[in-house]
Amino acid sequence: MSDALSLLQQRHSAPSRQLGEPAPDPATLRTLLEAAIRVPDHGKLVPFRLITLRGAAKLKFGAQLAERAIRRHPELPESKREKERRRYTFAPLVVAVIARLDHDSGVPEIEQKLCAGNVAYNILLGAYALGFGAQWLTGWAAYDPEVATLLGLAANECVIGFVHLGTPQTDIPDRDRPALGDVLSEWQG
Known part of the structure:
Protein backbone atom coordinates (compact mmCIF):
# COMPACT_ATOMS: atom_id res chain seq x y z
CA MET A 1 0.00 0.00 0.00
CA SER A 2 1.24 3.49 -0.77
CA ASP A 3 2.42 5.82 1.98
CA ALA A 4 -0.20 8.37 0.90
CA LEU A 5 -3.09 5.93 1.40
CA SER A 6 -1.60 4.80 4.69
CA LEU A 7 -1.56 8.44 5.79
CA LEU A 8 -5.27 8.78 4.95
CA GLN A 9 -6.07 5.59 6.84
CA GLN A 10 -4.24 6.74 9.98
CA ARG A 11 -4.98 10.50 10.11
CA HIS A 12 -6.98 11.67 13.06
CA SER A 13 -7.55 14.93 14.84
CA ALA A 14 -5.74 15.79 18.04
CA PRO A 15 -7.91 17.72 20.50
CA SER A 16 -6.65 21.30 20.68
CA ARG A 17 -6.38 21.14 24.47
CA GLN A 18 -3.82 18.34 24.05
CA LEU A 19 -1.59 20.31 21.67
CA GLY A 20 1.51 22.13 22.84
CA GLU A 21 4.91 23.26 21.63
CA PRO A 22 6.44 22.93 19.22
CA ALA A 23 4.34 24.18 16.36
CA PRO A 24 5.77 23.98 12.86
CA ASP A 25 8.71 26.37 12.51
CA PRO A 26 8.32 29.15 9.92
CA ALA A 27 9.92 27.20 7.05
CA THR A 28 7.91 24.05 7.79
CA LEU A 29 4.71 26.07 8.15
CA ARG A 30 5.33 27.75 4.81
CA THR A 31 5.87 24.37 3.14
CA LEU A 32 2.74 22.99 4.82
CA LEU A 33 0.58 25.92 3.76
CA GLU A 34 1.97 25.95 0.21
CA ALA A 35 0.90 22.31 -0.07
CA ALA A 36 -2.45 22.95 1.64
CA ILE A 37 -3.57 25.56 -0.89
CA ARG A 38 -3.22 23.08 -3.78
CA VAL A 39 -6.95 22.33 -3.89
CA PRO A 40 -9.63 21.88 -6.55
CA ASP A 41 -10.69 25.40 -7.50
CA HIS A 42 -13.52 25.67 -10.03
CA GLY A 43 -13.00 28.86 -12.00
CA LYS A 44 -9.52 29.47 -10.49
CA LEU A 45 -11.11 31.96 -8.09
CA VAL A 46 -8.79 31.26 -5.13
CA PRO A 47 -11.80 31.65 -2.82
CA PHE A 48 -9.80 31.44 0.38
CA ARG A 49 -7.17 33.11 2.48
CA LEU A 50 -5.36 32.26 5.71
CA ILE A 51 -4.77 34.19 8.92
CA THR A 52 -2.21 32.89 11.43
CA LEU A 53 -2.63 33.45 15.15
CA ARG A 54 0.28 32.83 17.50
CA GLY A 55 1.96 34.10 20.63
CA ALA A 56 0.53 37.10 22.43
CA ALA A 57 -1.77 37.94 19.50
CA LYS A 58 -3.36 34.48 19.66
CA LEU A 59 -3.90 34.85 23.41
CA LYS A 60 -5.41 38.32 22.92
CA PHE A 61 -7.73 36.95 20.22
CA GLY A 62 -8.80 34.13 22.56
CA ALA A 63 -9.45 36.58 25.40
CA GLN A 64 -11.58 38.76 23.13
CA LEU A 65 -13.57 35.70 22.00
CA ALA A 66 -14.15 34.70 25.63
CA GLU A 67 -15.40 38.21 26.44
CA ARG A 68 -17.73 38.04 23.43
CA ALA A 69 -19.04 34.60 24.47
CA ILE A 70 -19.90 35.92 27.93
CA ARG A 71 -21.59 39.03 26.48
CA ARG A 72 -23.65 36.81 24.17
CA HIS A 73 -24.66 34.51 27.03
CA PRO A 74 -24.42 36.26 30.41
CA GLU A 75 -26.02 33.20 32.03
CA LEU A 76 -23.08 31.01 30.92
CA PRO A 77 -21.99 28.84 33.88
CA GLU A 78 -18.51 29.46 35.25
CA SER A 79 -17.23 26.11 33.90
CA LYS A 80 -18.16 27.13 30.34
CA ARG A 81 -16.76 30.62 30.85
CA GLU A 82 -13.47 29.05 31.87
CA LYS A 83 -13.55 26.79 28.80
CA GLU A 84 -14.00 29.88 26.61
CA ARG A 85 -11.15 31.68 28.40
CA ARG A 86 -8.76 28.75 27.86
CA ARG A 87 -9.75 27.78 24.29
CA TYR A 88 -6.81 29.59 22.62
CA THR A 89 -4.19 28.86 25.31
CA PHE A 90 -3.26 25.31 24.29
CA ALA A 91 -2.16 24.92 20.65
CA PRO A 92 0.77 27.23 19.91
CA LEU A 93 -0.52 28.08 16.43
CA VAL A 94 -3.99 28.58 14.98
CA VAL A 95 -4.67 29.09 11.29
CA ALA A 96 -8.00 30.70 10.49
CA VAL A 97 -9.18 29.48 7.09
CA ILE A 98 -11.31 32.12 5.44
CA ALA A 99 -13.65 31.65 2.47
CA ARG A 100 -13.48 34.62 0.12
CA LEU A 101 -16.65 34.40 -1.95
CA ASP A 102 -17.03 35.86 -5.43
CA HIS A 103 -20.78 36.47 -5.70
CA ASP A 104 -20.46 37.65 -9.32
CA SER A 105 -18.84 34.41 -10.42
CA GLY A 106 -20.80 31.65 -12.07
CA VAL A 107 -19.24 29.25 -9.55
CA PRO A 108 -21.83 28.33 -6.91
CA GLU A 109 -21.09 29.64 -3.42
CA ILE A 110 -21.08 26.10 -2.00
CA LEU A 137 -12.76 23.80 15.00
CA THR A 138 -15.62 26.11 14.18
CA GLY A 139 -18.08 26.68 17.02
CA TRP A 140 -20.05 29.84 17.52
CA ALA A 141 -17.06 32.09 16.78
CA ALA A 142 -16.87 30.97 13.15
CA TYR A 143 -20.36 32.40 12.54
CA ASP A 144 -20.33 35.48 14.75
CA PRO A 145 -20.31 38.89 12.98
CA GLU A 146 -18.24 40.53 15.75
CA VAL A 147 -15.57 37.86 15.38
CA ALA A 148 -15.56 38.45 11.63
CA THR A 149 -14.97 42.15 12.32
CA LEU A 150 -12.24 41.31 14.85
CA LEU A 151 -10.48 39.27 12.14
CA GLY A 152 -10.89 42.08 9.61
CA LEU A 153 -13.05 40.05 7.24
CA ALA A 154 -14.66 41.73 4.26
CA ALA A 155 -18.40 41.45 3.62
CA ASN A 156 -17.81 38.61 1.15
CA GLU A 157 -15.69 36.57 3.59
CA CYS A 158 -16.53 34.02 6.27
CA VAL A 159 -14.63 31.72 8.59
CA ILE A 160 -14.47 28.11 7.42
CA GLY A 161 -12.61 27.01 10.52
CA PHE A 162 -9.87 27.57 13.03
CA VAL A 163 -7.17 24.91 12.62
CA HIS A 164 -5.25 24.49 15.88
CA LEU A 165 -1.71 23.15 15.34
CA GLY A 166 1.00 21.88 17.64
CA THR A 167 2.56 18.72 18.99
CA PRO A 168 0.35 16.21 20.79
CA GLN A 169 1.32 16.12 24.46
CA THR A 170 -0.21 12.65 24.96
CA ASP A 171 -1.06 9.67 22.80
CA ILE A 172 -4.28 10.42 20.94
CA PRO A 173 -6.46 7.34 20.41
CA ASP A 174 -8.38 7.18 17.17
CA ARG A 175 -12.16 7.33 17.34
CA ASP A 176 -14.56 4.79 15.89
CA ARG A 177 -15.02 5.21 12.15
CA PRO A 178 -18.02 4.18 10.05
CA ALA A 179 -17.88 0.87 8.21
CA LEU A 180 -17.68 1.44 4.46
CA GLY A 181 -20.73 -0.78 3.95
CA ASP A 182 -22.80 1.60 6.08
CA VAL A 183 -22.12 4.60 3.83
CA LEU A 184 -21.59 3.10 0.37
CA SER A 185 -24.22 2.18 -2.18
CA GLU A 186 -24.26 1.75 -5.93
CA TRP A 187 -26.81 3.46 -8.10
CA GLN A 188 -28.56 0.99 -10.38
CA GLY A 189 -30.56 3.38 -12.55
Whole structure:
Protein backbone atom coordinates (compact mmCIF):
# COMPACT_ATOMS: atom_id res chain seq x y z
CA MET A 1 0.00 0.00 0.00
CA SER A 2 1.24 3.49 -0.77
CA ASP A 3 2.42 5.82 1.98
CA ALA A 4 -0.20 8.37 0.90
CA LEU A 5 -3.09 5.93 1.40
CA SER A 6 -1.60 4.80 4.69
CA LEU A 7 -1.56 8.44 5.79
CA LEU A 8 -5.27 8.78 4.95
CA GLN A 9 -6.07 5.59 6.84
CA GLN A 10 -4.24 6.74 9.98
CA ARG A 11 -4.98 10.50 10.11
CA HIS A 12 -6.98 11.67 13.06
CA SER A 13 -7.55 14.93 14.84
CA ALA A 14 -5.74 15.79 18.04
CA PRO A 15 -7.91 17.72 20.50
CA SER A 16 -6.65 21.30 20.68
CA ARG A 17 -6.38 21.14 24.47
CA GLN A 18 -3.82 18.34 24.05
CA LEU A 19 -1.59 20.31 21.67
CA GLY A 20 1.51 22.13 22.84
CA GLU A 21 4.91 23.26 21.63
CA PRO A 22 6.44 22.93 19.22
CA ALA A 23 4.34 24.18 16.36
CA PRO A 24 5.77 23.98 12.86
CA ASP A 25 8.71 26.37 12.51
CA PRO A 26 8.32 29.15 9.92
CA ALA A 27 9.92 27.20 7.05
CA THR A 28 7.91 24.05 7.79
CA LEU A 29 4.71 26.07 8.15
CA ARG A 30 5.33 27.75 4.81
CA THR A 31 5.87 24.37 3.14
CA LEU A 32 2.74 22.99 4.82
CA LEU A 33 0.58 25.92 3.76
CA GLU A 34 1.97 25.95 0.21
CA ALA A 35 0.90 22.31 -0.07
CA ALA A 36 -2.45 22.95 1.64
CA ILE A 37 -3.57 25.56 -0.89
CA ARG A 38 -3.22 23.08 -3.78
CA VAL A 39 -6.95 22.33 -3.89
CA PRO A 40 -9.63 21.88 -6.55
CA ASP A 41 -10.69 25.40 -7.50
CA HIS A 42 -13.52 25.67 -10.03
CA GLY A 43 -13.00 28.86 -12.00
CA LYS A 44 -9.52 29.47 -10.49
CA LEU A 45 -11.11 31.96 -8.09
CA VAL A 46 -8.79 31.26 -5.13
CA PRO A 47 -11.80 31.65 -2.82
CA PHE A 48 -9.80 31.44 0.38
CA ARG A 49 -7.17 33.11 2.48
CA LEU A 50 -5.36 32.26 5.71
CA ILE A 51 -4.77 34.19 8.92
CA THR A 52 -2.21 32.89 11.43
CA LEU A 53 -2.63 33.45 15.15
CA ARG A 54 0.28 32.83 17.50
CA GLY A 55 1.96 34.10 20.63
CA ALA A 56 0.53 37.10 22.43
CA ALA A 57 -1.77 37.94 19.50
CA LYS A 58 -3.36 34.48 19.66
CA LEU A 59 -3.90 34.85 23.41
CA LYS A 60 -5.41 38.32 22.92
CA PHE A 61 -7.73 36.95 20.22
CA GLY A 62 -8.80 34.13 22.56
CA ALA A 63 -9.45 36.58 25.40
CA GLN A 64 -11.58 38.76 23.13
CA LEU A 65 -13.57 35.70 22.00
CA ALA A 66 -14.15 34.70 25.63
CA GLU A 67 -15.40 38.21 26.44
CA ARG A 68 -17.73 38.04 23.43
CA ALA A 69 -19.04 34.60 24.47
CA ILE A 70 -19.90 35.92 27.93
CA ARG A 71 -21.59 39.03 26.48
CA ARG A 72 -23.65 36.81 24.17
CA HIS A 73 -24.66 34.51 27.03
CA PRO A 74 -24.42 36.26 30.41
CA GLU A 75 -26.02 33.20 32.03
CA LEU A 76 -23.08 31.01 30.92
CA PRO A 77 -21.99 28.84 33.88
CA GLU A 78 -18.51 29.46 35.25
CA SER A 79 -17.23 26.11 33.90
CA LYS A 80 -18.16 27.13 30.34
CA ARG A 81 -16.76 30.62 30.85
CA GLU A 82 -13.47 29.05 31.87
CA LYS A 83 -13.55 26.79 28.80
CA GLU A 84 -14.00 29.88 26.61
CA ARG A 85 -11.15 31.68 28.40
CA ARG A 86 -8.76 28.75 27.86
CA ARG A 87 -9.75 27.78 24.29
CA TYR A 88 -6.81 29.59 22.62
CA THR A 89 -4.19 28.86 25.31
CA PHE A 90 -3.26 25.31 24.29
CA ALA A 91 -2.16 24.92 20.65
CA PRO A 92 0.77 27.23 19.91
CA LEU A 93 -0.52 28.08 16.43
CA VAL A 94 -3.99 28.58 14.98
CA VAL A 95 -4.67 29.09 11.29
CA ALA A 96 -8.00 30.70 10.49
CA VAL A 97 -9.18 29.48 7.09
CA ILE A 98 -11.31 32.12 5.44
CA ALA A 99 -13.65 31.65 2.47
CA ARG A 100 -13.48 34.62 0.12
CA LEU A 101 -16.65 34.40 -1.95
CA ASP A 102 -17.03 35.86 -5.43
CA HIS A 103 -20.78 36.47 -5.70
CA ASP A 104 -20.46 37.65 -9.32
CA SER A 105 -18.84 34.41 -10.42
CA GLY A 106 -20.80 31.65 -12.07
CA VAL A 107 -19.24 29.25 -9.55
CA PRO A 108 -21.83 28.33 -6.91
CA GLU A 109 -21.09 29.64 -3.42
CA ILE A 110 -21.08 26.10 -2.00
CA GLU A 111 -18.26 25.13 -4.36
CA GLN A 112 -16.24 28.13 -3.25
CA LYS A 113 -16.77 27.21 0.41
CA LEU A 114 -15.86 23.59 -0.29
CA CYS A 115 -12.65 24.79 -1.92
CA ALA A 116 -11.75 26.69 1.26
CA GLY A 117 -12.77 23.65 3.31
CA ASN A 118 -10.33 21.55 1.29
CA VAL A 119 -7.57 23.95 2.34
CA ALA A 120 -8.48 23.38 5.99
CA TYR A 121 -8.49 19.61 5.50
CA ASN A 122 -5.17 19.71 3.66
CA ILE A 123 -3.69 21.53 6.66
CA LEU A 124 -4.90 18.65 8.86
CA LEU A 125 -3.44 16.04 6.51
CA GLY A 126 -0.17 17.89 6.08
CA ALA A 127 0.25 18.47 9.80
CA TYR A 128 -0.29 14.78 10.48
CA ALA A 129 2.15 13.81 7.71
CA LEU A 130 4.78 16.07 9.31
CA GLY A 131 4.29 14.57 12.78
CA PHE A 132 2.22 17.41 14.24
CA GLY A 133 -1.27 17.32 15.65
CA ALA A 134 -4.15 19.45 14.43
CA GLN A 135 -7.84 20.02 15.03
CA TRP A 136 -10.27 21.92 12.83
CA LEU A 137 -12.76 23.80 15.00
CA THR A 138 -15.62 26.11 14.18
CA GLY A 139 -18.08 26.68 17.02
CA TRP A 140 -20.05 29.84 17.52
CA ALA A 141 -17.06 32.09 16.78
CA ALA A 142 -16.87 30.97 13.15
CA TYR A 143 -20.36 32.40 12.54
CA ASP A 144 -20.33 35.48 14.75
CA PRO A 145 -20.31 38.89 12.98
CA GLU A 146 -18.24 40.53 15.75
CA VAL A 147 -15.57 37.86 15.38
CA ALA A 148 -15.56 38.45 11.63
CA THR A 149 -14.97 42.15 12.32
CA LEU A 150 -12.24 41.31 14.85
CA LEU A 151 -10.48 39.27 12.14
CA GLY A 152 -10.89 42.08 9.61
CA LEU A 153 -13.05 40.05 7.24
CA ALA A 154 -14.66 41.73 4.26
CA ALA A 155 -18.40 41.45 3.62
CA ASN A 156 -17.81 38.61 1.15
CA GLU A 157 -15.69 36.57 3.59
CA CYS A 158 -16.53 34.02 6.27
CA VAL A 159 -14.63 31.72 8.59
CA ILE A 160 -14.47 28.11 7.42
CA GLY A 161 -12.61 27.01 10.52
CA PHE A 162 -9.87 27.57 13.03
CA VAL A 163 -7.17 24.91 12.62
CA HIS A 164 -5.25 24.49 15.88
CA LEU A 165 -1.71 23.15 15.34
CA GLY A 166 1.00 21.88 17.64
CA THR A 167 2.56 18.72 18.99
CA PRO A 168 0.35 16.21 20.79
CA GLN A 169 1.32 16.12 24.46
CA THR A 170 -0.21 12.65 24.96
CA ASP A 171 -1.06 9.67 22.80
CA ILE A 172 -4.28 10.42 20.94
CA PRO A 173 -6.46 7.34 20.41
CA ASP A 174 -8.38 7.18 17.17
CA ARG A 175 -12.16 7.33 17.34
CA ASP A 176 -14.56 4.79 15.89
CA ARG A 177 -15.02 5.21 12.15
CA PRO A 178 -18.02 4.18 10.05
CA ALA A 179 -17.88 0.87 8.21
CA LEU A 180 -17.68 1.44 4.46
CA GLY A 181 -20.73 -0.78 3.95
CA ASP A 182 -22.80 1.60 6.08
CA VAL A 183 -22.12 4.60 3.83
CA LEU A 184 -21.59 3.10 0.37
CA SER A 185 -24.22 2.18 -2.18
CA GLU A 186 -24.26 1.75 -5.93
CA TRP A 187 -26.81 3.46 -8.10
CA GLN A 188 -28.56 0.99 -10.38
CA GLY A 189 -30.56 3.38 -12.55
